[in-house]
Amino acid sequence: MSAFFPAFFLLMVSFGILRRNNLQSHYMKIRKRRKENRDMDNSLLTKYIGKECIISANGYVSGLVGKVTEVSGNWLSIEDKKGKLTTFNCDYISSIKER
Numbered sequence: 001m002s003a004f005f006p007a008f009f010l011l012m013v014s015f016g017i018l019r020r021n022n023l024q025s026h027y028m029k030i031r032k033r034r035k036e037n038r039d040m041d042n043s044l045l046t047k048y049i050g051k052e053c054i055i056s057a058n059g060y061v062s063g064l065v066g067k068v069t070e071v072s073g074n075w076l077s078i079e080d081k082k083g084k085l086t087t088f089n090c091d092y093i094s095s096i097k098e099r
Helices: 006-037
Strands: 052-057 064-073 075-079 084-090 091-099
Touching: 052 075, 064 084
Parallel strands: none
Antiparallel strands: 052 064, 052 091, 064 075, 075 084
């Protein structure tokens, strides 16, 4: 009876480790799929070139307001009312609205 408990304990620990490893590999597969499908289709952004837009992006609380001047690769250029040009990565855009 006393030998049963250590064997049972080792079995439960090894089962827990195997289960944790399976969960980690499952989450790694999910992350990999998300990264593969992460690239934004820039053809959606090209229709906003030359238009005044409000762009919500990570890191900007109120959003960027300005005229979209260029979409190149994964980058978007916006000119504000003062003529200042801002360029940022399209991966961080959460929404874009025509003003």
